[in-house]
Amino acid sequence: MKPIIAITSGDTNGVGYEVIIKALLEGHMFEIMRPVIYGNATVAKQHIHTLDEEYRNINWNMIESPDQAKDGRLNLITCYPDSTPVQLGTNTEESNKAAKASLERACADLQAGKVQALVTAPLHKEALNGGHTEYLEKRFEVPSDQVPSTKGSLMMLCTESLRVALVCNHVSIADIPAQITEERILSKLTILNTSLKRDFGLEKPRIAVLSLNPHAGDSGLLGKEEQEIIVPAIQKANEQGIWCFGPYAPDGFFGSGHFTRFDAVLAMYHDQGLIPFKTLDMSGVNFTAGLSIVRTSPDHGTGYDIAGKNEADPSSMRNAIYMALDILRQRAEYDELRANPLPFTERSDGDGKPRREFIDFKTTKYDENK
Numbered sequence: 001m002k003p004i005i006a007i008t009s010g011d012t013n014g015v016g017y018e019v020i021i022k023a024l025l026e027g028h029m030f031e032i033m034r035p036v037i038y039g040n041a042t043v044a045k046q047h048i049h050t051l052d053e054e055y056r057n058i059n060w061n062m063i064e065s066p067d068q069a070k071d072g073r074l075n076l077i078t079c080y081p082d083s084t085p086v087q088l089g090t091n092t093e094e095s096n097k098a099a100k101a102s103l104e105r106a107c108a109d110l111q112a113g114k115v116q117a118l119v120t121a122p123l124h125k126e127a128l129n130g131g132h133t134e135y136l137e138k139r140f141e142v143p144s145d146q147v148p149s150t151k152g153s154l155m156m157l158c159t160e161s162l163r164v165a166l167v168c169n170h171v172s173i174a175d176i177p178a179q180i181t182e183e184r185i186l187s188k189l190t191i192l193n194t195s196l197k198r199d200f201g202l203e204k205p206r207i208a209v210l211s212l213n214p215h216a217g218d219s220g221l222l223g224k225e226e227q228e229i230i231v232p233a234i235q236k237a238n239e240q241g242i243w244c245f246g247p248y249a250p251d252g253f254f255g256s257g258h259f260t261r262f263d264a265v266l267a268m269y270h271d272q273g274l275i276p277f278k279t280l281d282m283s284g285v286n287f288t289a290g291l292s293i294v295r296t297s298p299d300h301g302t303g304y305d306i307a308g309k310n311e312a313d314p315s316s317m318r319n320a321i322y323m324a325l326d327i328l329r330q331r332a333e334y335d336e337l338r339a340n341p342l343p344f345t346e347r348s349d350g351d352g353k354p355r356r357e358f359i360d361f362k363t364t365k366y367d368e369n370k
Contacts, residue, residue: 040078
């Protein structure tokens with residue numbers, strides 16, 4: 001059975017519908033999944049009218065629940081009224097309400113197990129009084145008794161060759177130093193390490209940690225956060241079996257291509273990590289690691305400046321859909337392999353050192369009552 005992927009419409013005045021339609025109608029999307037768009041067909045048609053002729057004759061499959069989704073069709077669940085005004089390129093109260101309604105309905109179906117993953121189109125921060133990451137963290141945080149056992153989530157921007165995660169997400173520059181704590185860095189490193197293994201299939205990932213201050217603090221001359229906070233966090237992570245290194249000064253780290261030696265990079269704050277990331281590739285994917293669900297998004301915003309001009313590039317949205325499917329598959333394989341580990345017994349060869357022998361139930365007779 002093909003997985004059902006929930007796709008939110010995002011800001012109704014931005015490029016959300018444009019990149020969704022372009023991405024879904026390219027390539028072989030319908031062969032690998034059943035997409036369900038959470039939005040409104042009347043609003044979508046206003047966006048489609050601004051696109052090339054090839055996109056204008058869409059026959060929507062209007063459904064009320066994801067289990068009604070059909071193969072090879074653009075399935076749509078109505079989340080806000082036909083009367084929702086479309087004012088391309090403008091942030092409005094109505095567009096924020098529509099974006100939030102789309103996300104809330106998709107999340108409800110995700111929590112109910114009706115869809116398998118969530119791909120979110122861009123919205124304005126006012127719609128949620130913050131970003132997607134913060135909203136989803138509150139709604140889908142992994143319970144402490146489940147794997148992974150770390151609390152919170154992690155914002156990670158990904159391409160095939162680069163993954164950049166953040167200690168601080170959408171935080172004012174003035175507030176960043178107070179949030180750079182040893183505990184927070186260690187928590188983000190733990191979530192990142194777990195995600196690289198579980199979601200990306202990396203057995204022993206290598207993580208680079210960036211500094212907060214220029215030149216990694218210059219031995220305390222330009223700041224002591226490296227010596228007093230970041231280095232101790234790295235040391236504790238290493239003691240826990242996490243392969244992390246640094247702290248590296250960000251300017252030379254990216255400029256020299258040093259990032260290619262690592263599986264992921266942990267940046268201290270938003271622009272420190274995302275400016276070089278988007279300079280290198282604007283078709284990346286925003287993935288929220290550490291949640292009980294799979295959520296991806298294009299790595300761009302609402303695109304008000306090009307909304308309605310048929311100029312939006314769907315590459316990032318397309319990659320977000322592909323990555324959601326890849327992570328779903330990888331996570332299922334990872335969890336299945338660890339769900340029923342081979343039982344073992346311990347014995348000694350007489351040298352005082354224990355030996356583990358794994359039991360093969362196909363050849364070993366045993367007493368179920370023991």
